Amino acid sequence: MAEISHAVRLSKTTVKKTIDLLTAMKLVLSAGKGESTEEGGKKPELYRFNSNFGYVISIHITPDSIIAVTADLGADITYYRKLEVTAERGLDFILGQLVEIIRGFVAMKASSSEKLIGVVLALPGLADASRGISIYSPHYPSWGRDVPLVQLLRDKLGEGYEVPIFIDCVNRYQAVAEREKGVAGGVTNFIIIDALNEGLGSGIMTHGELVSGSQSLSGEIGHMTLNPVDGPACICGNRGCFEAMVSAKRLRGMIKDARAQGVSSPLFSNGTPDDILIDAVCELASTGDPFCASLIDDVARWFILGLGNVIMVNDPELIIIQGQYVKAGAFFLEKLRDGMRHIGLPDVEKQVRIEYSTLGEERGVIGGASFVIDDFFSKRLVFHSH
Ligand SMILES: [Zn+2]
Numbered sequence: 001m002a003e004i005s006h007a008v009r010l011s012k013t014t015v016k017k018t019i020d021l022l023t024a025m026k027l028v029l030s031a032g033k034g035e036s037t038e039e040g041g042k043k044p045e046l047y048r049f050n051s052n053f054g055y056v057i058s059i060h061i062t063p064d065s066i067i068a069v070t071a072d073l074g075a076d077i078t079y080y081r082k083l084e085v086t087a088e089r090g091l092d093f094i095l096g097q098l099v100e101i102i103r104g105f106v107a108m109k110a111s112s113s114e115k116l117i118g119v120v121l122a123l124p125g126l127a128d129a130s131r132g133i134s135i136y137s138p139h140y141p142s143w144g145r146d147v148p149l150v151q152l153l154r155d156k157l158g159e160g161y162e163v164p165i166f167i168d169c170v171n172r173y174q175a176v177a178e179r180e181k182g183v184a185g186g187v188t189n190f191i192i193i194d195a196l197n198e199g200l201g202s203g204i205m206t207h208g209e210l211v212s213g214s215q216s217l218s219g220e221i222g223h224m225t226l227n228p229v230d231g232p233a234c235i236c237g238n239r240g241c242f243e244a245m246v247s248a249k250r251l252r253g254m255i256k257d258a259r260a261q262g263v264s265s266p267l268f269s270n271g272t273p274d275d276i277l278i279d280a281v282c283e284l285a286s287t288g289d290p291f292c293a294s295l296i297d298d299v300a301r302w303f304i305l306g307l308g309n310v311i312m313v314n315d316p317e318l319i320i321i322q323g324q325y326v327k328a329g330a331f332f333l334e335k336l337r338d339g340m341r342h343i344g345l346p347d348v349e350k351q352v353r354i355e356y357s358t359l360g361e362e363r364g365v366i367g368g369a370s371f372v373i374d375d376f377f378s379k380r381l382v383f384h385s386h
Contacts, residue, residue, distance in 0.1 A: 001045060019047060026113075027053050027381075051076070054117040056372045057105050059098060060170055060364035061085075063124050063139040063198065066094075067362065068101045070109070071369035073117075073376075075180055077362060079105065091143045091152075099156045106161075117376045118163050120368035121149065122170035124199070128216050129168040135216060138199070138235050164380070166372060170194075170364040171219055172210045175203030176374075177367030178320050182359045190318040191310060192357070193221070195325050197275050198235070200243035204314060226305050245302040246325075248277040251295055258291060265291035278324040286329035296332050299325070304339030311352055312344050322357040 005015045022028035031046040051074040060067040062085075070079040083097065102119060109116070125137030132150030137143060150165045175192045178184035184192075188208040194201055200222035204211040211218045222243035223236050231240020232250050244250060252274065259268055267284055284292035307319060325332060336354050357363065 003044070023047070025053075026050055049073075052112075052114055054115040054376070055109060056117055056369040057102055057119045058122070058365040058368040058372070059101065059120065060122040060173075060368065061094065061124060061140075062170075062361075062364070063196070066097060066101070067365055068105070069362070069365045069369070070105050071366070071373075072114075073373055075366055075370040075373055077366070077369075079108070080362070089140055089142065091140075091147065094140070095149075095152055095156055098153060102157060102161070116163050117380075118166060118372035119153075119161075120166040120173070120372050121153070122173045122364040122368045123149075123167065124170055126216055126220070127167050127169045129166065129172075129212060132165070132167050134167070164372070164375065166368070166375070168210075168212075168368075168371075169201065169203075169216070169219065170367075171201040171203040172212070173203070173367030173371055174322060174359075174363045175205045175210060175367065176370045177359055177363045178357065179205065180370040181366055182357055182363070183320055183355050184318060187318050189314075189316045190320060191219075191314060191316045192320045192322055193307070193310075194322040195243070195246055195278075196323050197248045197278060198243075200246065200323075202310070204316075206314065221306060221310055224306060224309060226302055242302065242306040245306075246299050248274045251277060251281060251299075254295060254298070263291050265289055267292055279327055282325065282327035282329065282332070286327075286331060293331070296328055297335065299328075300332055300335040300339065303336055304343055307336065307354075308340065308343035311340070311350065316352055318353045318355065320355055320357050322359070322363060326356045 001012055001015055005012045008015065019028060023030065027050055028047050029050045031048045033043040034046045036043045051072040053073055055078065056071045058069050058071055064085055066083045066085060068081045069077045071077050081101065106116060123134055123137060124139045126135035127133065128135055132148060134143060134147040134149045136145050150167050153165060154161070171192065171194055174194055178190070178192055179187070184190045188205065190205050192203045202219045202221045204219050223234065223238065223241045225238060225240055226242050226245050227240030229240070232244050233239055234241035234244035255267065265284070266289060267280060281292045281295050285296040333354060333356065340350050340352060340354070359366065
């Protein structure tokens, strides 16, 4: 009590009242008595945050799967489910899957005292968080434009699910994940860059707030033009976009050319499928294969151009690389760090740090859960003081 009172600069009486209230709400639990201090005196009362007060259902629709979890109020995953999405990708089918997942989780928790505090959907494409809309997803084009996903899900779930439902582009939630569980703890200005086999996006945190822009386009750096003259076609219809320059598809073309020219590399010995091609190139580059190292060298060049532009617009303290290039190792990271020194205003020393993410494929659902928990504690939890 004395320790909390000191930390939050409130009187011991106020702290006692608050703790009593939180304990009555079961948000805080009594944890017995601690050791008395060296000077002797009364043993202090101990309390702990009850992270099982409630739970969040966090769902990430990836280009080829649905990752669905329950998370406690510490944003730790308590149950994990992953379903593959194959040929059936229509809106009705996916909505049906979501309803089945959510009902399943709620049924599973029915016998516990945990309350569902919110549901969150992380999407692979443009989303308008404030209106609950999926604007457009290049991975699910059949859904069409401006789909009111939150309302459709509510309608299908029916009664008994009157909790907040959040939606956003997964990259924004992935930025939240880095702040809560990753390498951006305590950092208020940072950007995450996530490069998938197909697609590259970013989540921008400025002064501690997620940036969406006027029409939710902020962070769509995958479609920033880097090579309009002889860059490859991009899925968006333009040429030489950032994501097209670092995609598995473009690497595949370079590999084919090199092979035709008689270059040798262990990469050619196994017919590496596209979805693990970047992983394979990164691994071979880090073990010293000169051809794969040259591919990573090329990719680094485009990353430096792209990141250089991002730095000039946003001036972040930290850039976090997520996704497939995380495996490119120290070799790639050093190239990026070195490149930053020379790009855009080379005479100005840039303080920006570049780090790899330590989070795995659950980064989207962790970030979504953290976002819901933040919202719950900052907006929905109302204290009635008397
Ligand atoms: Zn594009």
